């Protein structure tokens with residue numbers, strides 16, 4: 001095993017180097033504070049490995065993404081979301097018997113407690129669906145109080161996965177003031193979601209294979225992405241011993257922000273703004289480069305990918321194919337492609353290695369499927385559910401009862417003494 005040497009306060013220390021299966025190296029500083037009294041300082045955790053994980057591998061320089069060793073390109077073109085859920089959570093592709101049973105469980109557990117449906121009625125019609133989803137996932141723990149029992153874990157996992165799509169579809173129905181629609185057993189995961197979203201009492205939604213496949217692919221592409229903001233949140237909350245529902249509810253809130261999953265909604269709003277502004281691409285590129293403008297090119301850049309995000313590559317191709325198959329003309333696709341072209345020729349983006357990420361093209365497909373813009377991040381959350389669960393499960397197995405608890409460098413006031421209010425200046 002190799003090691004790294006550190007000289008601090010005139011003394012030399014040696015730390016082991018951990019090497020992963022793909023030769024990624026990390027210096028193991030777990031003994032640093034005990035030996036030196038100092039801590040590592042890495043705001044934003046750009047260089048911090050918070051765990052060992054066997055779930056997902058990313059090589060950001062080469063644009064590689066694999067779930068449990070399987071390349072994302074293969075899974076996106078050939079697998080079903082339900083089997084990817086199984087793969088991520090249990091580490092292997094299910095055989096035919098396992099898959100049938102898994103699918104049966106995912107349908108059987110789709111229903112939510114009838115009392116829970118009342119909860120939806122008390123949100124204002126303007127409520128953002130991510131707020132409702134986060135609250136509803138946390139609320140599941142009140143209907144299933146046994147969720148933190150180790151022997152109930154597999155049941156809790158399947159319940160959460162199965163009910164996530166129902167909660168999302170009911171959120172949509174309730175914000176539209178329409179009656180909810182229950183899932184049907186014969187449907188796939190993606191098809192059931194579409195059915196619950198778009199059926200009305202007057203007309204059941206007829207599922208087209210083109211639309212079902214497009215949604216399946218979107219869910220697969222979002223299924224995991226190792227230690228990002230929301231996943232790290234799920235692990236962090238779970239490390240306190242909080243149940244799976246509570247941990248994932250926190251992850252949903254983490255995902256909501258515009259720098260993370262919320263970017264998919266922002267991309268479409270940005271493209272619409274550019275169109276309304278006469279397609280002045282240069283103006284928006286100039287604004288994105290201006291640090292004082294507070295404007296970023298949404299759907300561009302990534303902490304890990306410094307080459308094309310492979311998911312964006314697949315989605316760009318899928319946009320053309322899905323829109324063609326559906327016979328839909330989407331002017332925003334041309335706007336997005338043109339904006340990408342202008343940005344990729346610009347030195348600012350070239351020097352910083354900023355490329356389109358998963359959120360740049362996904363919204364174009366969601367729109368074509370009829371999903372409203374404020375539901376885009378909810379779609380991301382449903383897709384990410386198996387990844388969060390797999391990472392939470394792995395965290396529990398690896399860390400047991402060790403709580404996640406970073407340290408800090410304090411830069412506030414030194415000790416001072418309390419002054420009663422009447423004596424304060």
Ligand code: CMC
Nearest residue numbers: 259260261263288296297298299300301302303352357358
């Ligand atoms: N538009 C303009 N400038 C950018 C952008 C952008 N989208 N992204 C990064 N930069 C610049 C940034 O100003 C900085 O410049 P400088 O070095 O001169 O200060 C440099 O590039 C590095 O940026 P950073 O913010 O330090 O990079 P990060 O790794 O901390 O942030 C990011 C990654 C994704 C938050 C960021 O690229 C961003 O804000 N992108 C737009 C939001 C977005 O699309 N988010 C979705 C991410 S992918 C889905 C997911 O997994 O969440």
